Amino acid sequence: MTTHDERPRERVDDLLAHMGEDLERGMVPAEVFNDKSVYRRELRQIFGRCWVYIGHVSEIPNNGDYHVRRIGEDPFIFVRDEEGEIRVMLNSCRHRGSTVCRTDAGNTSHFRCPYHAWTYKNDGTLVGVPARPSGYRQLDLGQWSMISAAQVDTFRGLVFATLDPDAPALEDYLGKFRWYLDMQFALTEGGMEVIGEPHRWYIDADWKSGGENFTGDSSHTQMTHRSLLETGIASEAGAGKTGKAHGLHVNDCDGHAISMRVMPPGVESCFNYPPEMQELFTEGGLSEAQLDLVRRGVVHDGTVFPNLSFIHFSAKDDVEKEETAFLSIRTWQPRGPGRMEVWNWTLAPAEASQEFKEKAYRAGMASFSPSGTFEQDDAIVWTGVARTGGTLTAELQDLRFNYQMGMPGMGSAEPIEDWPGPGVAWPSNSGESGLRTFHRKWFAHMTALPRASRPSSAAAGSTSASTSAGEGAS
Template identity: 55%
Template sequence: MKSPVTAAPGAADPDFLLAMGDDLRQGLLPLRVFNNQQIYDAELRRIFARSWVFIGHESELPHPGDYAMRTIGEDPFIFVRGHDGVVRVLLNACRHRGAQVCRTEMGNAKAFTCPFHGWSYRNTGELMGVPVKNEGYRQLDTSKWSLFEAPRVESYCGLVFANLDPAAPSLEESLGDYKWYLDIQFKLSDGGMVVIGEPHRWMVDANWKQGAENFCGDSSHTQMTHRSVLDVGIVDRAAAGSPGKKHGFHVHDCNGYAISIRQVDDTAERFWEYPPEVTQHFNTRRLSEAQLALARRSLVHNGTVFPNFSFLHIGLTDSKDRPAAGYLSVRAWQPRGPGRTEIWNWIMVPKEASEEYKRRAYQVGMSSFGPSGSFEQDDVAVWPGVARSAATVFAEINNVKLNYQMGLGDMGTATPVTGWEGPGVAVQSNAGEGGLRTFHKTWYARMTGQELSAVEAEVGHG
């Protein structure tokens, strides 16, 4: 998965990238990485073409022939369950002249027919029909002209990922120890988590890395960016997290990933505010005692699997007069340019939940972190300013650097938790950016082929 740094056409300046190593060791990040065409072009090739990219959840394709249009980077693919029951990720491009064979966002189909010249393909990708074949393609071997498909497609807990690099390590190997935290989110109930409805999508004038890093543990922005949500009581301040309070943990350097956790004391049971009708289905056999204990006390979990898959497990309400409802939101930060991102957001709940509760959780999820949600509108009002700053000539010619030093070394007062039963480095503080630094260290490694695994050890804890 590593590649040498070369000055290929459209690639980022290799000297600039390599020099970033010293910056990251100090908790600094060049501003231009959030809006630069050369860097973005290199990301599509070095990161999105070589990483496990989230495609969707198996519950979105319950029946043979079910499909949905998805992307890897900016490349269009068809996420489909074939008539043989196998889930595939097919390049949405006809083998004849390259036109897209699927132009409907989702549905069920036995075949896909190109609107240009009528070549048709089974939902497994095989070419099945060519107009005027006897007159114009008598010697055509149709078995050699199937739709291209992603060479690696694997799933974990129903989450389907694809990798365009046939030599990439397996998905489970890539996730590594971080599976410990994913299992808490996705293996909690007997039937696992299922998607409710279609993913919501909206465009933001921001770089894809901004949302991905935010979900790694930017707890300190809540008190400022989301102040209005706290003031009206949609979420209590303890659940939201505030710097200096001892109810939160940041876990970083876990196979290159990070997670932020907020919880209550050891004696309370919260389970993200799921009601008893849901928690009765939680399966203690699928989790260790340590995992279950953490889940039992949890108010919020949010994390990112590099590059662009994030999750938010939380309990919220849409009114002070109604009880909170727990739900799991998963999202993909889809790159659509150096300064533009399409956010995809799915709402999930335990499979065993009643239809009434699923409707309630969906409503709460959309009202909080949907495209017009109370939290979401706050974030997307702030993020574009970062991308605008990153695109300035001043930032480029002066190599402006951002401060990612919160909680780093002597900057912070908290130390790594001893005896933490999960993997990674856990710090009991919300006043830190160790998770964000982890994200950018992983980004640096994928972009340059140079590991920075010793960053935190060299300069102190995060």
């Protein structure tokens, strides 16, 4: 077994050796956005340990409904079994590893491998193996179920899974950040509902560029999304123009962070939800402090570490029409060094009319999707970050990027002392505290002791038949 200390030294070790100090000074090594050794370490240390978003319960309303998803680069099946239980299982046959589900989505009672026809119930139990009487007389089917993620749990309709059996409970992993997630996902008694299938698209950019941006990169809006201000497609308040709405950044919330733009106290905005829907928002169980941030809300965007982000916003698909509220959630899936696949879903309160859900979908698609007028330009700027991260110059000059905006001595704002919620709240858009939270969490996971592989589990399927048959001699 290879231990942490016995690994040959790689570039990622050099970067991590000085990154703690870099973060203290508000800097992040450029190479973490595009380096093979960083990427390989991330898959193990981040995606092998953290709770990763899989999908929403409303995507699999019926028993047998399934979608294929990923944890890191690993393919999983997200399915509701015949008992109604949600399963997250490696999309791989226990016999010889071939892919058992080769579609994006559907409904099925069984998964049958196209290689040798090993057949599993949709809860992963092996129920069919051809030629059992002549070839597998002592095969214990119970020991050859499909491989599940180590833990699967749901919060407010959001299904997460982790490969780490020793990871803390999901509730503890989300921690105090649940206070902010409630404002997005528990507005009404019925919670939020996914509309339609996800958008999927590749960007030649690192997954962390999406994750860090959504924690509260407020200062990019004025430049990256300037076309929307110039044309009036985005409102001045929504785009963060000074004086039109208050900027709030909340960082260090158990490793997660959120940015909010809200109207001044007493001024309602409520993401432009229609009045009849706002009336339902007292039914979700939110506290008065949470409801106040919702009622004044222009935009809330945040990231659940590592790669689930959300934006609760309103947008117009037609410059001459009104804005419509929507909630977008997305995962930034790693697909190689400096490359990601984005998955994007648009949501609306479950109680909303079909007409409103359609409007919300179109507003979300028009702004945050591959064709979205906001998102198109984000993708372009993030490709440049990965390009720089992959340069030889970055390595030779130990290039660091600047994350100092709003740091002590830099920013004029002070944390809000009587902030009603968890985390550290700043009354300003002029800061990158959420991004620093993201990278500190990343650093903590990257430098944590790796999980030992478990030789016992790998051998669990072997039986006495394999040794007594004496095939090894032939």
